[in-house]
Amino acid sequence: MDEVDVVIAGGGPAGCAVAAALAELGLAVLLVDAGVDRHKQLAGELLHPTGVRDLHALGFGDVVDAWVSQPVRGFAVRFHAPARTLLLPYGRGVTGLSLEHATLTVPLLESVGRRHNVTVYSRARVTAVDHNDARGVRLRFCYQGVEHTVHTRLLVAADGRASPVRRMLGIAEHHQRLSTMLGVTVDSACLPHPEHGHQFVGGPVHALAYAIQPGVARVMVDLPLGSTAQTLKARPELLLALPRRLGAEVQQALEQRPAPRMASNDDWLAETVWAGSAVLVGDAAACCHPLTASGMASCFHDARALQEALHRHPGHIARALERYANERRPAQRTRVALASALYSAFAGQDEGMRALRMGLLHYWEHSPRGARASMALLSSEEPRMRVMAREYLRVVGHAFIAMFSPLGRGRRLRSAGPLLRSAGPPLRGTLASAMEQMGSWLHRRVRRPVYRLARAGWASPRRAFASNR
Ligand SMILES: Cc1cc2nc3c(=O)[nH]c(=O)nc-3n(C[C@H](O)[C@H](O)[C@H](O)COP(=O)(O)OP(=O)(O)OC[C@H]3O[C@@H](n4cnc5c(N)ncnc54)[C@H](O)[C@@H]3O)c2cc1C
Missing domain, CATH: 3.30.9.30 (D-Amino Acid Oxidase; Chain A, domain 2)
Structure with missing residues (x-):
C-alpha cells in the first residue's frame, strides 16, 4: 500500500488551489481527478477581485496573466419595471475577470501538475474510503483501469457539489x-x-x-x-x-x-466540513445559486484558509481542520444567505419581493455608499453576516420609502407584511452566527491547553506529517 501526505479528490478550481497551497507547505500531494469535460460545462466564468487576488497569492499569477480574459468592474443591475439600470462598482482600483469556463480551469490543472511536490492523475476517480480516523485515511482510487489503495494523512474532497467522496465519508448533506x-x-x-x-x-x-x-x-x-x-x-x-x-x-x-x-x-450544503482526517473544500463543502458569481472565489478562499490552518497546527490535523472550519464559516454563512435572499429578491413574483426590488432600486439610486456596500457583500469582499443583515434592513427601509412614493402607489398595505417577514431569515442568521462565534470562542479557550501540549516540538508541516504516520 502506498503512502502520501495529502490526497485531493477533484481537479477543479478548489482542488487545484488546495494542491498549490499544500505543496507550498512542503507536503507531497496526489491529486486524483475524474476528468469532467469542462468544454461542455456551464459553470464559473466570472471571477471577483478577491478570487483574482487569492490566485496570485497561491502562485497562479503566470496563469492569470496568460488568460485572454475580459475585465469586470462591477455589476450592472437592470430592473424590468420601472425600467432602470444601476451600476454597482467594486472598490476603487480593483477589477474582476471573466472568461470561458474551460479556458479558466484547464490551465490551472496544467499549472499545478508542473509543481514540485504535486502528482496529478487525470481520468482517475476516488472509489472508496475504507478507513478514516484522527491518524489518517485509507482509500481506494481507480486509475488506468487498475484499483489502487493508498494511506494518507489528509484527504481533501474537492469533487464538486454532488461530491461522491462526501458521501463515502458519511457526512450528511442538505440538498x-x-x-x-x-x-x-x-x-x-x-x-x-x-x-x-x-x-x-x-x-x-x-x-x-x-x-x-x-x-x-x-x-x-x-x-x-x-x-x-x-x-x-x-x-x-x-x-x-x-x-x-x-x-x-x-x-x-x-x-x-x-x-x-x-x-x-442547487443549494448543496454539508452538515460539517471535516471528519477524522478528511476535509471538504469548494462546492463539496457548500454550493448555492450562482447569481452572485462567488463560487470560485470561495474555492480559493478555502484553499488559503486550509493552508493557514495546517501551517498554524502542523502536528495536529484535528486542530487544523477545526480551525479551518471556524475560519471559513462566517463568510460561507453570509455567502449562502445572501445568494438565497438575492435570488428571492431578483426573481420572486410575490408582493413582498416586488416591494423589496423597489427597495433595492431606491437604495442604490439614492446611496452610492449602499451600492458599494452591496457589491462588497456580493463579491465576498465583506464576509460579515451582521453587515448583510444591516444592509438588508436598509433595503427594507427604502422599500417602505418607495411604497409611499408615486412609484409604489397601490402596493402599500399588500406588501408591508411579506416585506417585514422577509427580513426574518437574515436577522435569525445574524443571531445564530453571533451565538456560534461565542460558542467556538469558549470552546477554544477550554481546549487550548491540550492542543499546546500536542503541538510541542513540531517545526514544519512536512516533518509533522511524517512523524504522525
Ligand atoms: C450555471 C453556473 C454558473 C456559475 N457561474 C459562476 C461564476 O460566474 N463565478 C463563480 O465564481 N462561480 C460560478 N459558478 C460556481 C462554480 O462553477 C463552482 O463554484 C466551482 O466550479 C466549484 O469548483 P470545485 O472545484 O469545488 O468543483 P468542480 O468545478 O465541480 O470540480 C470538481 C472536480 O471533481 C472531479 N471529481 C468528481 N468526482 C470525483 C471522484 N470520485 N474522484 C476524483 N475526482 C472527482 C470532477 O471531475 C471535477 O473535475 C457557477 C455554477 C453554475 C452551475
Missing part, C-alpha cells in the same frame, strides 16, 4: 434543487454596459450576462425546474427583462450550434 440554468453565447456588443456583469431582474425569469472573450458574451437564463431549450423557444416572452436586441440574439442562439449548455442550480 435543494432550485432551478435550471440555460446558457448560450451571443455578440457581446448587445450588452448595454461593457466591462460589467449584467443582472436582469424583475422579469418573468432572471438572467445574467457578461463578456467571456473579445466579441463574445455568455447569457444565462434561470428557468423553472425541468425546463429545456424548447421551453424558451416556445415562450419568448420569458425574456422580457432583457434589452430587445439581446433577447433576439438569445432566441437566435437557441437555433444554432453549439447547442445551449444546461446546468441545474
Whole structure:
C-alpha cells in the first residue's frame, strides 16, 4: 500500500488551489481527478477581485496573466419595471475577470501538475474510503483501469457539489434543487454596459450576462425546474427583462450550434466540513445559486484558509481542520444567505419581493455608499453576516420609502407584511452566527491547553506529517 501526505479528490478550481497551497507547505500531494469535460460545462466564468487576488497569492499569477480574459468592474443591475439600470462598482482600483469556463480551469490543472511536490492523475476517480480516523485515511482510487489503495494523512474532497467522496465519508448533506440554468453565447456588443456583469431582474425569469472573450458574451437564463431549450423557444416572452436586441440574439442562439449548455442550480450544503482526517473544500463543502458569481472565489478562499490552518497546527490535523472550519464559516454563512435572499429578491413574483426590488432600486439610486456596500457583500469582499443583515434592513427601509412614493402607489398595505417577514431569515442568521462565534470562542479557550501540549516540538508541516504516520 502506498503512502502520501495529502490526497485531493477533484481537479477543479478548489482542488487545484488546495494542491498549490499544500505543496507550498512542503507536503507531497496526489491529486486524483475524474476528468469532467469542462468544454461542455456551464459553470464559473466570472471571477471577483478577491478570487483574482487569492490566485496570485497561491502562485497562479503566470496563469492569470496568460488568460485572454475580459475585465469586470462591477455589476450592472437592470430592473424590468420601472425600467432602470444601476451600476454597482467594486472598490476603487480593483477589477474582476471573466472568461470561458474551460479556458479558466484547464490551465490551472496544467499549472499545478508542473509543481514540485504535486502528482496529478487525470481520468482517475476516488472509489472508496475504507478507513478514516484522527491518524489518517485509507482509500481506494481507480486509475488506468487498475484499483489502487493508498494511506494518507489528509484527504481533501474537492469533487464538486454532488461530491461522491462526501458521501463515502458519511457526512450528511442538505440538498435543494432550485432551478435550471440555460446558457448560450451571443455578440457581446448587445450588452448595454461593457466591462460589467449584467443582472436582469424583475422579469418573468432572471438572467445574467457578461463578456467571456473579445466579441463574445455568455447569457444565462434561470428557468423553472425541468425546463429545456424548447421551453424558451416556445415562450419568448420569458425574456422580457432583457434589452430587445439581446433577447433576439438569445432566441437566435437557441437555433444554432453549439447547442445551449444546461446546468441545474442547487443549494448543496454539508452538515460539517471535516471528519477524522478528511476535509471538504469548494462546492463539496457548500454550493448555492450562482447569481452572485462567488463560487470560485470561495474555492480559493478555502484553499488559503486550509493552508493557514495546517501551517498554524502542523502536528495536529484535528486542530487544523477545526480551525479551518471556524475560519471559513462566517463568510460561507453570509455567502449562502445572501445568494438565497438575492435570488428571492431578483426573481420572486410575490408582493413582498416586488416591494423589496423597489427597495433595492431606491437604495442604490439614492446611496452610492449602499451600492458599494452591496457589491462588497456580493463579491465576498465583506464576509460579515451582521453587515448583510444591516444592509438588508436598509433595503427594507427604502422599500417602505418607495411604497409611499408615486412609484409604489397601490402596493402599500399588500406588501408591508411579506416585506417585514422577509427580513426574518437574515436577522435569525445574524443571531445564530453571533451565538456560534461565542460558542467556538469558549470552546477554544477550554481546549487550548491540550492542543499546546500536542503541538510541542513540531517545526514544519512536512516533518509533522511524517512523524504522525
Ligand atoms: C450555471 C453556473 C454558473 C456559475 N457561474 C459562476 C461564476 O460566474 N463565478 C463563480 O465564481 N462561480 C460560478 N459558478 C460556481 C462554480 O462553477 C463552482 O463554484 C466551482 O466550479 C466549484 O469548483 P470545485 O472545484 O469545488 O468543483 P468542480 O468545478 O465541480 O470540480 C470538481 C472536480 O471533481 C472531479 N471529481 C468528481 N468526482 C470525483 C471522484 N470520485 N474522484 C476524483 N475526482 C472527482 C470532477 O471531475 C471535477 O473535475 C457557477 C455554477 C453554475 C452551475
